Amino acid sequence: MTACQHITLELLPSRKRTRRCRQCHLTLDAEELGDSPCPECFETSGKRNYDFEEIESAHGGAATYRCEKCGVIVKCP
Numbered sequence: 001m002t003a004c005q006h007i008t009l010e011l012l013p014s015r016k017r018t019r020r021c022r023q024c025h026l027t028l029d030a031e032e033l034g035d036s037p038c039p040e041c042f043e044t045s046g047k048r049n050y051d052f053e054e055i056e057s058a059h060g061g062a063a064t065y066r067c068e069k070c071g072v073i074v075k076c077p
Contacts, residue, residue, distance in 0.1 A: 004070040016030070
């Protein structure tokens with residue numbers, strides 16, 4: 001166990017909208033993806049797959065922080 005007291009925390013940005021590819025299940029930020037096909041499917045098979053599903057945020061709106069000293073992730077409800 002580490003002796004770090006997690007004094008300096010950095011707020012990590014949360015994803016607003018997330019999409020998951022229905023073929024390979026890659027999960028991406030909707031803004032990052034834009035109108036592009038799934039990059040994983042395109043890289044592995046050469047096919048342009050646009051079939052995505054919107055998914056809910058895994059942390060349900062909880063703030064997520066990372067300790068700048070030791071790198072531990074802290075989630076707060």
